[in-house]
Each structure stands twice: as structure tokens, then as C-alpha cells.
Amino acid sequence: MTASAQQQTEPLQELTEYRSILVAVDSSDHSNQAIQEAVSLARLWGAKITGTHAYAAKMHDLRFRQMEGGLPQQYRVEQELEHQREVHDDLITRGLSIITDSYLDQIDRHCRKHNIEFYRSSLEGKNYRALVNEANKGDYELLIMGAIGVGAISGSRIGSVCDRTVRRTLIDTLIIKQPQRALSEGPIVVALDGSRKSYGALLCAFSLAREWNVAIKVIATFDPYYHYVAFNKIADVLSEEAGKVFKFKEQEKLHEDIIDSGLAKIYQGHLEVAQSIADDYGVSIETKLLDGKAYDAIEKYVAEINPSLLMIGKLGIHADPDLDIGGNAENLLRNVNCSIFLGMQEHQPRLEMIAAATTSWSIEAEIRMLKVPDFVRPMARMAILRYAQQKGHTVITESIVEQATAELMPSHAENALQEIVDASDRGELKPSVTRQPMHWTAVAEALLQQVTDDSLRENLKGRAEKKARADNTFVVEAEHIQAFMAAAELHWEASAIARLMRAPEGFMRDSAKKNIEGYARQQQLSRITLEVAEQGLEISRQTMQQQVEQGEKPAPKAGKCPFAGMSIQPEQQQQPAAMRWLTGTRELLDNIPAGYCRDMTVTAMETIARKMGLDSIDPDFVSNIQKTFHKGSAKVEESMPWQQAARDRLGNAPDMIRGMLIQEIETWAAQHGNNEVTAETVDQIKNKWSQSGQFHLDPDDPRNSR
Numbered sequence: 074m075t076a077s078a079q080q081q082t083e084p085l086q087e088l089t090e091y092r093s094i095l096v097a098v099d100s101s102d103h104s105n106q107a108i109q110e111a112v113s114l115a116r117l118w119g120a121k122i123t124g125t126h127a128y129a130a131k132m133h134d135l136r137f138r139q140m141e142g143g144l145p146q147q148y149r150v151e152q153e154l155e156h157q158r159e160v161h162d163d164l165i166t167r168g169l170s171i172i173t174d175s176y177l178d179q180i181d182r183h184c185r186k187h188n189i190e191f192y193r194s195s196l197e198g199k200n201y202r203a204l205v206n207e208a209n210k211g212d213y214e215l216l217i218m219g220a221i222g223v224g225a226i227s228g229s230r231i232g233s234v235c236d237r238t239v240r241r242t243l244i245d246t247l248i249i250k251q252p253q254r255a256l257s258e259g260p261i262v263v264a265l266d267g268s269r270k271s272y273g274a275l276l277c278a279f280s281l282a283r284e285w286n287v288a289i290k291v292i293a294t295f296d297p298y299y300h301y302v303a304f305n306k307i308a309d310v311l312s313e314e315a316g317k318v319f320k321f322k323e324q325e326k327l328h329e330d331i332i333d334s335g336l337a338k339i340y341q342g343h344l345e346v347a348q349s350i351a352d353d354y355g356v357s358i359e360t361k362l363l364d365g366k367a368y369d370a371i372e373k374y375v376a377e378i379n380p381s382l383l384m385i386g387k388l389g390i391h392a393d394p395d396l397d398i399g400g401n402a403e404n405l406l407r408n409v410n411c412s413i414f415l416g417m418q419e420h421q422p423r424l425e426m427i428a429a430a431t432t433s434w435s436i437e438a439e440i441r442m443l444k445v446p447d448f449v450r451p452m453a454r455m456a457i458l459r460y461a462q463q464k465g466h467t468v469i470t471e472s473i474v475e476q477a478t479a480e481l482m483p484s485h486a487e488n489a490l491q492e493i494v495d496a497s498d499r500g501e502l503k504p505s506v507t508r509q510p511m512h513w514t515a516v517a518e519a520l521l522q523q524v525t526d527d528s529l530r531e532n533l534k535g536r537a538e539k540k541a542r543a544d545n546t547f548v549v550e551a552e553h554i555q556a557f558m559a560a561a562e563l564h565w566e567a568s569a570i571a572r573l574m575r576a577p578e579g580f581m582r583d584s585a586k587k588n589i590e591g592y593a594r595q596q597q598l599s600r601i602t603l604e605v606a607e608q609g610l611e612i613s614r615q616t617m618q619q620q621v622e623q624g625e626k627p628a629p630k631a632g633k634c635p636f637a638g639m640s641i642q643p644e645q646q647q648q649p650a651a652m653r654w655l656t657g658t659r660e661l662l663d664n665i666p667a668g669y670c671r672d673m674t675v676t677a678m679e680t681i682a683r684k685m686g687l688d689s690i691d692p693d694f695v696s697n698i699q700k701t702f703h704k705g706s707a708k709v710e711e712s713m714p715w716q717q718a719a720r721d722r723l724g725n726a727p728d729m730i731r732g733m734l735i736q737e738i739e740t741w742a743a744q745h746g747n748n749e750v751t752a753e754t755v756d757q758i759k760n761k762w763s764q765s766g767q768f769h770l771d772p773d774d775p776r777n778s779r
Contacts, residue, residue: 084520085353086420086564088280090118091245093568095194095213097204097238098124098176102252103219108180110249110256111217115189117284122189123213124180126173127196127203170195201237209243211572211603216242220250231407239387239406239415240397243571245277246387246415248406254381256412259287262380264371265343266293266401269419270386275347276420278384279356289356290378291347293340294363294370337362342427349426368404375409387415423519432461437471453478455522511538516551531655568603572610585610587685652679653689661695665727674730699729706732712739718752722759 096111098104108124115122177193184191196203208216221232231248239246263278265271275291282289344360351358363370375383389399398406398415406413434442445453460477461469513521517537524530537554541547565573573586589609593601665671678698682690709732726734738758742750 086276088283088354089245089277089418090280091115091215092118092120092566093213093215094120094122095208095216096122096124096180097216097218098126098180099219099222100176100179101219101221101223103221103249104176105179106252106254107217107219107247107249108183110247111180112183112187112189113255113257114215114217115184116187120189121192122180122184123192123194124177125194125196125204125207126176127198127200128170128173201234201241204234204238205241208238209241209571209574211568211606213244213571214566214568215245215247217247217249219252220248236406243417243574244568245417248413248415250410250412251381254412256281256381257285257287258381259285260378260380261287261289262375262378262383262411263289263291263347264294264367264383264385264401264405265291265340265347266367266386266390267339267343268386268388268390268392269421270388270416271390272347272350272386272420272422273418274384274386274414274416275350276354277414277416277418279351279354281382282356287381289351289358290380291344291351291358291360292363292371292374293343293360294365294367295337295340296364296366337364346422346426350420350422368401368408371401371405372408375411380411382412382414383409384414384416387417423522427462432458432466432469434469435471438469438474441471441474455518511541511547511549513549514551517549517554520551520554564599565601566603569601569606572603572606588612652682652687655689655691658690658692658695661692661699665730702729702733706730708732709735711735713742713747714749716749716751719750719755722752722755 091114094111094115096107098108111122114120173195177195181191181193183189194207196207204218207213216238218235218238219232220235221229222234235248239248259282261278261282263271263275265275278289281287341362344362348358348360361374363374365373371383383405385402385405387398387402388396389401392399402415406415442450442454442457457469457474457477461473464473466473521530521534521537524533533554537549540553541549544553569589573589589601589606592609592612593599593605596605598605659675662671662674665674678690678695681698682694687694706729723731723734738750738755741758742754747754
């Protein structure tokens with residue numbers, strides 16, 4: 074399919090157009106170039122610019138008072154000392170403010186010259202901290218700043234303010250490193266590692282290259298030498314016996330023949346995916362696969378090409394949730410000579426696009442797929458591809474097909490389906506409209522798979538099939554799903570995402586996201602801006618306030634129990650609707666002992682889900698609740714003596730609920746006049762839990778759903 078044909082059938086993610094830019098200024102050469110680049114970008118997309126500078130008046134005042142003891146004798150007379158304090162306070166308070174205003178006047182003049190909307194932001198406090206707080210408050214989509222400031226000395230490559238700020242920002246950040254060179258000179262280099270943020274940087278590069286008419290060079294780097302070095306290091310310390318157990322020679326050959334060549338295929342696949350994305354957008358790119366330590370190979374390539382801009386994801390494919398900046402990004406920020414863009418926006422290429430470039434099927438797997446009925450084979454292949462991607466496989470074997478089938482389809486369902494197919498082949502089944510399955514065209518299926526939310530995707534699937542049946546057909550075409558896709562697709566702008574990140578992590582943030590998206594769909598909006606996010610949150614606050622004014626029972630005060638924030642209103646307890654657990658979700662609770670303990674955990678999660686207005690539970694919800702349970706349990710400490718036998722009674726309780734159990738047991742023991750927790754106390758309470766099906770013993774506790 075050509076790129077133009079794809080664009081007609083598959084909606085593309087919109088390319089980045091920054092509407093709100095924050096520029097850090099200090100009148101240094103790098104800062105002055107940052108102003109020029111901000112103005113250039115603002116003119117492209119009609120963006121507004123906010124200039125900012127931080128001064129630390131309080132820090133200077135404290136330092137002056139610490140130095141008073143070293144003043145000459147004539148200045149230490151009390152009257153003279155008070156006078157000096159007044160003079161210094163006036164100088165610091167007004168003087169630093171005047172300097173900041175002068176810096177902002179400079180960028181103001183540039184904006185006025187080009188009729189750009191401009192705002193001032195004078196910050197007081199530790200420079201990097203004040204700048205980070207300003208950048209992350211949700212009003213901006215891009216931060217531009219110089220790599221070094223007025224305090225730079227010969228040989229400086231990056232200043233401490235830049236280094237500390239970049240680590241902590243939640244928005245795209247552009248660091249100017251060549252004060253005498255415009256970014257629009259090009260070319261642009263994009264480094265890919267297969268992560269969503271690296272593909273997000275690629276889309277940003279497309280947007281800039283279109284405006285500047287410059288070349289884009291896309292690179293990917295793999296390291297075929299690491300394992301050779303590592304294995305030789307291991308060989309130096311292995312004894313002869315250990316070497317036999319480790320099977321060193323076989324392991325070395327495995328890496329040389331399979332793993333190293335496999336790495337090359339994976340990273341070449343990233344480049345092929347990038348080429349496919351570029352074809353979709355009608356953008357011309359050059360691709361190149363590099364070998365070596367990633368940041369070192371990229372540095373050498375950049376030195377050879379001499380681009381005006383290097384664009385990368387701030388976090389890479391192996392980033393964990395607590396990481397502030399990736400290792401390669403950190404080294405490149407310090408070492409490359411050109412300006413560098415560190416992206417936080419994400420883009421997920423289509424699954425079939427990734428699979429075509431990085432995944433292959435063995436002959437045995439292809440033969441195994443022939444056993445799948447024709448009418449579900451396309452969807453089965455897509456499901457197995459997704460399973461393989463999640464597990465990190467690049468070659469789909471017969472065993473992977475069987476594993477995926479077992480996980481995605483229970484054996485009894487597979488057997489029943491095969492029996493129906495066999496009966497149909499024998500002519501034993503009569504045609505039945507109610508039994509005829511719905512067949513999805515490849516285009517319709519591709520549109521459906523663009524929806525990442527499992528519950529929403531299932532909802533849209535049912536709606537599309539209903540619409541197809543209304544048209545007297547059992548084939549779901551693209552137009553059947555497109556009727557619902559427009560309302561389902563929501564694009565979050567960076568400023569709105571940053572605002573959402575201010576909500577407490579876990580189910581509270583998920584609930585906030587649900588409310589915002591609900592408001593956006595109600596207003597028939599396709600983009601969630603900062604204003605839309607704020608309005609959605611405000612409506613939620615107003616609803617809560619109305620409930621309070623109408624006399625509904627408020628939630629328990631914070632601090633009574635680390636899990637009190639999960640309470641529900643008594644009105645919600647009446648005749649609870651059945652909660653649907655999506656496929657594979659309940660298995661996430663296998664680490665909790667089977668029986669009443671797991672049953673009550675299920676009840677607790679369903680109670681929380683109902684409070685949030687959900688009608689189904691998916692893996693993300695369970696993961697977030699588990700994290701919240703963990704945090705709550707971590708806050709709990711024993712407040713009364715426990716017999717060792719009593720502690721042993723909770724030995725099988727998982728960490729994430731142990732704190733909840735301790736809290737309830739000690740509360741019950743105190744209410745019954747006990748000075749310590751005994752084994753008998755725990756046994757009595759566990760018996761009550763089994764009878765009630767609730768962790769919370771007080772029948773009036775609003776967290777009880779029965």
C-alpha cells in the first residue's frame with residue numbers, strides 16, 4: 074500500500090506544533106541564541122513565548138549576614154551595621170530584580186519586533202529548582218535554554234543549571250550548544266533505540282524538517298562487542314570445573330552466531346520502522362546502522378556529519394519508572410558539540426509495522442496457524458504478534474504460537490471452537506444468522522487496534538459490529554468503526570499531560586484522566602489542551618462539592634488509615650453491579666494466597682473500581698491499586714506489642730496488604746481492651762474476615778461494600 078493510500082485509510086498522529094514556549098535567559102551568548110531559536114519556532118506555529126530568569130535574593134541576604142563578622146571594625150558599630158544591612162537589602166531586592174527585568178526586556182524586544190505574544194516570569198529561589206517548577210507547572214510544551222551561562226569558563230561544555238534542569242523537566246527540552254549557528258541550517262540527526270520517546274523525537278524532527286527544508290539522518294546503534302568483552306572477563310575468573318558447568322564455549326558461540334546478529338536485526342528493524350513512518354508522512358530520510366557503545370558511536374557520527382541538531386528521547390528503551398534521564402542521553406548532552414533536543418513526547422508505531430521490520434515466523438509456526446479457522450486467522454495473527462512483542466520475541470516459533478493461544482484463549486474454548494469448525498466442515502451445522510461470526514477487514518482491524526485502552530477497544534468493537542449487522546452484513550468495514558473512532562481518539566497536548574502528572578500517582582490520577590477525557594468527549598473535542606484539562610478537573614471538584622452540600626457522608630479524614638482514601642459512599646454499596654475482569658487480569662493476583670485473603674482483595678478492588686465509576690477491571694487498574702496498597706502498607710508501623718506467634722499468623726500475607734491487616738488487627742485489639750496482639754486475637758479476627766468477606770471489621774466503615 075502506498076503512503077497516500079495509507080493516509081486515506083489510517084489516521085496519522087499529528088506532527089508536533091509547539092504553541093507555548095518557555096525560554097530561560099541570562100544574556101549569555103547561548104541564551105541569546107536560545108531567544109533567536111524561540112522566536113523562529115514561535116513564528117512557524119503562532120506560539121506564545123514566556124521569558125524567565127531566576128534570582129536568589131534570599132540566598133544573597135543570608136550570605137551577607139554570614140559575612141558580617143568579617144567586616145572592618147568601623148562597620149561593626151550597631152548603627153552602621155544596621156545601615157549596611159538596609160543598603161544591602163535594597164541592593165539585592167531591587168538590584169537583582171532590575172537585572173532580571175533587563176534580561177526579559179531583551180527577549181521582549183525580539184517578540185515585539187515579530188508580533189509574538191510574550192509573557193514575563195521573574196522567579197525567586199535556587200535557579201535550577203525555580204526553573205524546573207516553572208517548566209513543569211503545565212503551561213508550556215517546550216523549554217529552550219543555553220547549555221552554559223554567564224558563569225562559564227574556558228572548556229565548559231554544560232553548566233550545572235542546565236544539567237540539573239534537564240534531569241527534572243517533564244516537557245520537551247532544547248539545549249543550545251552552538252551560539253553562532255542557527256538550527257535551521259541543518260541537517261537534523263535522530264537517534265533511535267526503539268522506545269516510544271525516540272519515535273516521538275522522530276515525529277518532532279519531521280515537523281521541523283518540513284518547515285526548515287533540511288535533511289533528516291536517522292541512526293540506530295547496537296553493540297556487538299559487549300558480550301565478547303564480558304565473556305572474556307568471565308573466562309578469566311572461571312575455574313576449569315565452573316567453566317564446564319557454564320559451558321563457556323557453547324555460550325560464546327551462541328552469542329556470536331545468534332545474539333549479536335539478532336541485535337543487528339533488531340536495530341536495523343528500528344530503522345525500517347522509521348522509514349515506514351517517514352513514507353506515511355511523505356518525508357524523506359536517510360538511515361544508517363552504527364555499531365559500538367551507543368553514545369560513543371553517536372558522538373563520532375555527529376562529529377563527522379556536523380548537524381545543527383541532534384534529537385533523541387530523554388529516556389530510552391530500558392528506562393525504569395524512577396529514572397530521570399537515560400545514560401546515553403546524559404552522555405550525549407555533555408559531549409556532543411551540536412545543539413540537542415531531549416524529547417518526552419511518545420509515538421507508538423503500528424504493530425504490523427513493527428512486526429514487518431523486526432519479527433519473522435518459523436515454518437512450523439506458519440503451519441500451526443493453518444489450523445486456525447480462516448475467519449479469525451487475521452485477528453489471531455495480530456494477537457500472537459502482540460504477545461510476541463510484549464515478551465520480547467523477534468522470531469515466532471510454534472511453541473510461541475501455542476503459548477500465546479493458551480494465554481489468549483482458554484483450552485476449553487479452543488476445543489469448542491475446533492469442534493464447531495470440524496462439524497461445519499462435515500456439513501453437520503445448519504446456517505444460523507445468530508451464530509455467524511463477524512469478519513473484520515484488515516483495514517477495520519487496523520483502525521480498531523489503534524485504540525490502546527482495552528475496555529474502550531472492546532466497547533468500540535461491539536458498536537462497530539452492531540452497526541455492521543444493522544447494514545445487513547457480517548463483515549465489519551472501515552466505515553463501521555470510523556463512525557466511533559473520532560469520538561474515541563483524543564490527543565493530549567504536553568501542557569495537559571504535565572497538569573495531569575500533578576495528580577497523585579495511582580488510581581487518583583487514573584480517575585482524573587477519566588474525568589478529563591469524559592469532559593472532552595462530551596464537548597466533542599479531539600485535542601485535550603491545558604484549558605480542557607483544567608475544565609474537566611473543575612467539573613469534578615464542583616460535583617464533589619455538590620455532594621457535600623447535599624449532605625452526603627464525607628470520606629474519612631486523611632491519616633486515620635493509609636488506605637482511607639479508597640473509601641466509597643454508603644449509597645454506592647446498594648446492589649453493586651457485577652464487575653467484569655478483563656482476560657488475564659485476575660492472574661495478576663496469583664501472588665496473594667488463595668482463599669479468603671485473595672477473595673477479599675478482589676472485593677476491595679471491585680469496591681474501588683465502583684467508586685471510580687468503572688464497569689470493568691484491566692491490568693493497569695490492578696497494577697495501580699497494588700502500588701497504592703504497597704505505599705499504604707509501607708506507612709504502617711506496629712503501635713502495640715505483638716507476640717511472635719501472632720506475627721507468624723500473617724506470614725503468608727503479601728507485603729502489599731500486610732500493613733492493612735496490621736492496622737485493622739491493632740484497632741480491633743485496642744477497642745476490646747487488649748494491650749498486645751496475641752495469636753488468639755489474630756485467629757479471631759481472621760475468622761471475622763472469613764465470615765464478612767471484608768478486611769475492615771467495623772460494619773459502619775464506608776470502605777465495606779456489603
